[in-house]
Amino acid sequence: GENVEQHPSTLSVQEGDSAVIKCTYSDSASNYFPWYKQELGKRPQLIIDIRSNVGEKKDQRIAVTLNKTAKHFSLHITETQPEDSAVYFCAATYTGGFKTIFGAGTRLFVKA
Amino acid sequence: DAGITQSPRHKVTETGTPVTLRCHQTENHRYMYWYRQDPGHGLRLIHYSYGVKDTDKGEVSDGYSVSRSKTEDFLLTLESATSSQTSVYFCAISETNPGQGRTGELFFGEGSRLTVL
Numbered sequence: 001g002e003n004v005e006q007h008p009s010t011l012s013v014q015e016g017d018s019a020v021i022k023c024t025y026s027d028s029a030s031n032y033f034p035w036y037k038q039e040l041g042k043r044p045q046l047i048i049d050i051r052s053n054v055g056e057k058k059d060q061r062i063a064v065t066l067n068k069t070a071k072h073f074s075l076h077i078t079e080t081q082p083e084d085s086a087v088y089f090c091a092a093t094y095t096g097g098f099k100t101i102f103g104a105g106t107r108l109f110v111k112a
Numbered sequence: 113d114a115g116i117t118q119s120p121r122h123k124v125t126e127t128g129t130p131v132t133l134r135c136h137q138t139e140n141h142r143y144m145y146w147y148r149q150d151p152g153h154g155l156r157l158i159h160y161s162y163g164v165k166d167t168d169k170g171e172v173s174d175g176y177s178v179s180r181s182k183t184e185d186f187l188l189t190l191e192s193a194t195s196s197q198t199s200v201y202f203c204a205i206s207e208t209n210p211g212q213g214r215t216g217e218l219f220f221g222e223g224s225r226l227t228v229l
Contacts, residue, residue, distance in 0.1 A: 002171065006154070032216045043202065043220040044155065089154055097211015098162060099170060100145070100218060104154040 002027065002094045006103025014111050019077045021106045023090035030092040033066060033073045038087045080110045115139050118203050118221040126229050131190040133224050135203030143206040144186040146178065148199040155202065161186055193228045200225050
């Protein structure tokens with residue numbers, strides 16, 4: 001079925017440390033994997049995405065890696081800052097791309 | 113922010129009453145979505161639309177119906193609200209099919225908080 005599993009559900013790191021969030025998807029036909037950040041009381045917003053023809057993508061302090069064989073993808077945040085504290089959602093597309101299915105989310109706390 | 117407006121933003125209703133949430137966009141995007149957000153479940157897709165009068169079910173469509181008679185409006189209806197439908201509802205829009213288009217980004221509205229007593 002259409003499923004995205006995300007771990008961990010909660011992550012606490014010290015400012016300056018790295019944070020890694022991992023996701024798995026179930027359909028080998030999925031080809032687009034976005035990551036969204038949701039600050040408290042706000043709407044989710046895209047922070048980075050990757051397509052299945054690319055193994056890694058970076059944007060300043062954030063990077064995403066994709067392992068198509070294992071159906072895993074991960075978000076890496078380096079040099080974390082207090083403003084990185086938020087809920088992060090991974091997602092994958094299904095059904096020819098029409099459906100974007102989200103993981104359950106990871107609440108990241110960055111301690112100053 | 114993309115031009116997406118959800119209404120109402122907050123609503124309290126009683127079990128068994130009908131409820132309609134409205135999503136209005138000014139971006140002329142083809143694709144529109146309704147998600148619900150609950151603790152521990154992330155964002156779950158209820159229904160989506162890929163054009164005027166073209167809609168399909170998502171992950172959790174039971175108890176919900178949708179309509180899209182104009183490009184700019186996507187309505188979500190709870191025919192007979194239940195307490196399990198207490199949630200925050202987000203509308204989202206996308207310019208292209210996320211799996212196929214140049215960009216797959218979803219733009220979310222501010223959310224509608226629904227409480228069913």
